Amino acid sequence: MIKTPICRQQLKGITTILSLVLGCMGTGWAVAAEDGDAIPEHEYSKGVKRCMLCHKEGKPMAAHEIFLTPMGISGDPRAPFADGNHDCEACHGPSKSHLKRKKGVRPPPPITFDDKTPVEAQNKVCLACHDTGARFHWPGSVHDTEGLACVDCHDRHVPDDPVMNVQTQSAVCFKCHQEQRAQFLRQSRHPVQGTTSSLSHVGLMACTDCHQPHGSAGPGALKRNTINEQCYDCHAEKRGPFLWEHAPVSEDCTNCHTPHGSNHENLLIARQPWLCQQCHVARFHSSDVYSGTGIPPSGADQRMLGKQCLNCHVQIHGSNHPSGVRLTR
């Protein structure tokens, strides 16, 4: 445990945030918070049979496949289609008024999962049942504060939700995360399904192997508490502790690696030896000038060819050899 006195600037930062928080809380308490997303009072209709008169197979906005989803299982007392749970109206709200046209126009149900209903109101419906487990950290998560609706990612009316399948999940994530979409097509990448029909570019990993899109305690919505803990899930050999540690490795794998895809082998953020030289400017080889003079036909420098710096500093993630102080053992 490291104990250091709080410096002036730290104090300033903490004070700033605390002031902001307390100020806002005060404002919040002063303004009696009302629930503007509450569902207005409506009457229930007579259940799913009435809905399926219009929302049946072959019709626009067909919803018949709901019965092939977990929500359609009536044997589960918590499911919308269990006895007394109001079927479709469990999510869409009491919709008796939706059954009759008014002036030739059919009023929508109280809750529609599109722009007619505020995102908060939509999500509130989903979270009424799905508020534990993976959704534990949803309130205040990045996707929450960015205003995403559950249905932006989840397709709730089809038997197999694409975002729940390792083969099709990445396509859902790539709808917004276009940078990652391109990165997974680079020569060095993790085997996540890319945007290609190539039979060799198969998805052996899913985005959710590392990320928890509903929010987490870790950075970048990672499932584990830190970046390194996440990487150690599959690369446990790098956890150590080693006798001779390499500090930037122990602190954050992304100091040298980029996780989704890179121009450079082993997902490195830059090419050796210059990557190493961004932190090593010592006598002789670590500060030497490496350029085209070090490669054939001009020359052959051992920090430029083969594994470059790692030709010698082989245990760059840490060494447990008593003579491995320079990570060569």
Place this chain on the structure above:
Amino acid sequence: MKTKICVFLSIILLAVPFSTWAQTDSSKDKKEVTKQTKKTTKKKSGKVKTVRTEISIGFYSLDEDSYRYGKYSGLTSSDGYVLADFKLDKRPDPKSSDTTRWTFQGRRLGLDSRHLEFDYRQQGTQRFKISYSEIPNHLFNDGLTPFREEAPGIWNLPPGWQVKPPNSTTRGLLNLQENLLDLSIDTKRRRLDLAYERRLGPNWTMDFDYRHETRKGERTLGGIIGFNWFNPRGAILPAPVDFTTDILEATMGYATSRLQLNFGIYASFFGNDEETLVFQNPFARQSQWAAGVGFPNSQGRIALEPDNSYLQFRVTGGLGISATTRLTADVSFGRVEQDDAFLPYTINPNLTVNTALPATNLDGKIDTTMLNLRLTSKLAQRLGLTVNYHYNDRDNKTPRRIFPYVGADSQDQRAVGDGRINSPYSYTRQKSDAIMTFRFSGAARLKAGIEYSDYNREFSDVEDADELTWLASALLRGWSKVSMRLGYRNSDRDVSNYNPNSLLIGSFLPGEIGGDDFLNHPQLRKYYLTDRERDEYRFRADFFPNAQFNLGVSVSEYKDDYDAGFFGLNEAKVTSWSVDGGWYPIEQVALTAFYSNEEYDASQSSRHVINSSSAADPNYNWFAESEDRVDTYNIALKLTGIGADKNGKGFEFGLDYTYSNTENTTRVVAVSADTAPLPDLLSEMRTFSIWSSFAMGDRASVRLAAENAKFESKDWGLDGVAPDTLSNVLLLGQSAANYNLWLISASLSYRF
């Protein structure tokens, strides 16, 4: 093979007009056709079919071998592969009280990337899942080495190996060429996952996950003999990979509408069955090495990754303070341990070792503590607040000891006073942030926040640092045809005291640092530690003018600025933009396209330090600029429901073209030293895929696919580099990956 491919493509392409003719000739009502195409699992009687089975059998055939093409899929050989997939899917009849659903499926069973999974759930009660996966990683198969594996992890030279003393370079390896053997490098992961979830009552749940994973194969490691800056000699070797990882995670959860609690345990056990890499020294003795170190009497030994374990306890709680305010807390305590026996200082009996190891093992212990607090509150109807506090502590309790080491199996042991002390690295990070969101009418919203981070490190050049971040974003959504998202983030990291060599100096006994040790230049600032200003911009717009068309545009930039006048990374910038869209003129046609451009620019500076004079002389300065440019695009066409009829017959057809081009340009300029331009590093991937699927009724379908895949890469670190190109390091001589191949596959699927 080419003839086969031509015939194959012809079949796929000819099927399009045939099917179109079939559709034209049909007098069936279009609506009926559509309805049948969308046929789901309902039987004609109206009763829902509860068990569906689908089996696909076929083959893959490549016209040439390529390790790189099948890097992860396993499609590496022209010998051909079996295509075998299946899925059994049982769903409950929604009209019954049955809640049992199970699926049993297998994918790519004929390939090295196979996956098997059984998932059984009684909805609302319990779920059990077991899966088995294999993930290959084929790196290259065109390597060359003179070493022979005598036993796992022990690589020796062939009988009759000849060196020419005193030439201690690759030129002195007299019979290298005739002793080179082909070498391929790959690993394979095999992973078993078990998961069980159970609802124990109205408020209690239990989750249990277990993973057993092995990774076996080879990787490359340099085996070095020699220690100082002029005398190392080495060889790149195939090092054994024989890792086993077991991970156990169990959580007990309690939840009411107001309070949620989770109690969890996470345990990870890593084992390495190959603890060392031992290799024979192929070089004649170098004059600076101790007597008896050169071939044939010396070996080198590298310690491979030691076993380790990690145990973490975690409690997570959520409390609804009011209808609009929620507090969550997440606290965890963990310990990492590592106590693998130390290897001796050297494997070479010819070297003098007078001082014993200070301990038999590291007795490595790291305690981790994590605390996360989050308060979310809806202050008013449209105003939300989120406040977070994170505390992350890595307390490395590994004992510090003096190790009078042996320089890479080539020198006699150093005196105790010249030994080095290990530096168990610790750090503490704290971060607090407050984020406010304001929602306008519709779904437009503003978000603004502030973050303050504090870093404390031990055994580091920088012990204290803090970072202040401001962020703001706007989401314009709610219009039926457009949505836009705009974000900005600025971070300023401030370091109070940078001590350029405190970590290194701290690893010596006081006053013992010698002239040959590698102190960094005092003007170096390591990028992950030092002062930094970071700006991030993001923009995303989506247009939906009608149901048939959508278009998205993304632009982003990240820029890191470091203080001028110091060595190290000076600036790094990533700029990217992309356009993506889809056109769906009718229900049966989908045309999608995507283009992305990304540029990563970095500049750094340094000074070539030879002695104290050059350390102070700006004429020894040099600068490097690196530019990575990436262009990626994909265009895909998919036609479905062609010629579909009510008997389930129909045809699907697809085309897909993917292109990814990467270029790296590095420019190095020195004030006085000679430099020469470097060629660009290039990689270009082009994949053209065409496929079709014929449904011969409700049950059977045939799928044909062909793919032309090209990959060209140029890497000056590999191309034209033979095993003996370097004087001091024996390389494997592999080339940068290149392939141009055709793959065809055909499969028959049957559903019952």
